[in-house]
Amino acid sequence: MPEFQKVAVIGLGYIGLPTAALIASRGMQVVGIDTKEDVVRTVASGAIHIAEPDLDGLVQKVVSSGSLVTSTKPPPADVFIIAVPTPIDGSNRPDLTSVNAALESIMDVLAPGNLVILESTSPIGTTEGIAKRITECRPDLHIDTNGKDEACVSVAYCPERVLPGRILMELINNDRCIGGITPWCTRRAQRFYKMFVRGACVPTTARAAELVKLTENAFRDTNIAFANELSLICDRFDINVWEVIDLANRHPRVNVLRPGPGVGGHCIAIDPWFIIDSAPDLARVMRMSREVNNSKTTRVIERAQALIDDHPYANVACCGLTFKANIDDLRESPAMEIALHLAAKYGSRIKVVEPNLRRLPLEFEKYGAEFLGIDEALRNCEIAVLLVDHDEFKMVPLAERRHLDVIDTRGIWQDMPART
Numbered sequence: 001m002p003e004f005q006k007v008a009v010i011g012l013g014y015i016g017l018p019t020a021a022l023i024a025s026r027g028m029q030v031v032g033i034d035t036k037e038d039v040v041r042t043v044a045s046g047a048i049h050i051a052e053p054d055l056d057g058l059v060q061k062v063v064s065s066g067s068l069v070t071s072t073k074p075p076p077a078d079v080f081i082i083a084v085p086t087p088i089d090g091s092n093r094p095d096l097t098s099v100n101a102a103l104e105s106i107m108d109v110l111a112p113g114n115l116v117i118l119e120s121t122s123p124i125g126t127t128e129g130i131a132k133r134i135t136e137c138r139p140d141l142h143i144d145t146n147g148k149d150e151a152c153v154s155v156a157y158c159p160e161r162v163l164p165g166r167i168l169m170e171l172i173n174n175d176r177c178i179g180g181i182t183p184w185c186t187r188r189a190q191r192f193y194k195m196f197v198r199g200a201c202v203p204t205t206a207r208a209a210e211l212v213k214l215t216e217n218a219f220r221d222t223n224i225a226f227a228n229e230l231s232l233i234c235d236r237f238d239i240n241v242w243e244v245i246d247l248a249n250r251h252p253r254v255n256v257l258r259p260g261p262g263v264g265g266h267c268i269a270i271d272p273w274f275i276i277d278s279a280p281d282l283a284r285v286m287r288m289s290r291e292v293n294n295s296k297t298t299r300v301i302e303r304a305q306a307l308i309d310d311h312p313y314a315n316v317a318c319c320g321l322t323f324k325a326n327i328d329d330l331r332e333s334p335a336m337e338i339a340l341h342l343a344a345k346y347g348s349r350i351k352v353v354e355p356n357l358r359r360l361p362l363e364f365e366k367y368g369a370e371f372l373g374i375d376e377a378l379r380n381c382e383i384a385v386l387l388v389d390h391d392e393f394k395m396v397p398l399a400e401r402r403h404l405d406v407i408d409t410r411g412i413w414q415d416m417p418a419r420t
Helices: 016-025 037-044 055-065 097-106 126-137 167-173 183-193 206-236 241-248 271-278 284-310 334-349 362-367 374-380
Strands: 006-010 029-033 068-071 079-082 115-118 152-157 176-180 201-205 316-319 350-353 383-386 405-408
Touching: 006 016, 006 097, 016 029, 016 055, 016 068, 016 167, 037 055, 037 068, 055 068, 055 167, 079 097, 097 126, 115 126, 115 183, 126 152, 126 206, 152 183, 152 206, 176 183, 176 206, 183 201, 201 206, 206 241, 206 271, 206 284, 271 284, 284 334, 284 383, 284 405, 316 334, 316 374, 334 350, 334 362, 334 383, 350 374
Parallel strands: 006 029, 006 079, 029 068, 079 115, 115 152, 176 201, 316 350, 316 383, 383 405
Antiparallel strands: 152 176
């Protein structure tokens, strides 16, 4: 009999749903769990509630075959994967409410031989805390050390490391870092992931795996902070930052990233705070990087307001709301923050352009901002604030935007004067 036949994936968001569908496509019976009943109904119908290439077809296939079903409560299973959000609170401290709730939801159905995997980005020591909680609540179970005790469960951490827009491809092909509470837990989790992952499944400890995930995004945040800081220096001295970066990157050992209006998404904008919270006296560069990237958003708002105030009757196209190009994800988006701030101050003069959304987010309704396509916005606006480098914006001919005053935070229209 196969070791892993039934899998419960708790959380059907940007990671949980693709993961559940992929595992179901490999012949295992999967139950997708979510506390939101509308999400459960949507997926149960074979549809999806997030935008991700090829995911709709895969979900429809595995739901139609019966390999993927949904529920609001976890049933008994062989493997439990926790893939729920881990935000920060108002003090920039990790909020593990959803992780703890997910763990409590499976406590009564856990059985000897089960494998519990945490995929949610988490502070160092979270997986150990899960193991401790299981043994406290279920004294009939203990953590597996040798694979011989029938009353054992295995607990491991395996962070996702995928890019929106490429999630299915990267779930299959990217290497995975797998850290168990014990070496035996690690080996069991490796065996499970090798059933649907082509990339290397690299063993380590739970603490190391947790820090690996945080390190990946803190590293990127620091590199983006360098680029954003450089853009501010170039602004002061009236130097084209895009030219400086392009020329600097001709050095064989230099790779400066592109600046932007800040940093968004649930990973890069959040994860460094988990390290900072764990070691505030040591994580000085990481803290400063977070401050630089957050202050860049404030700087863009200030520059946009100054330009708009100089043109008191001009309409303004805020181009892009998502946290990165060509996706529909608004989580922690600096573009969203900037557009909302401008809408709150200038009302109906603000025209929002976001080709990856079907409607304007509800937050804008009270301000009277209008939702337009790029062509209509170009006809009706005198100012453009470029916040996201969507493909649709890159394809606008120079002749159709020559009349605009532009703040270009992404270097999309480098063929015309721009404020970065």
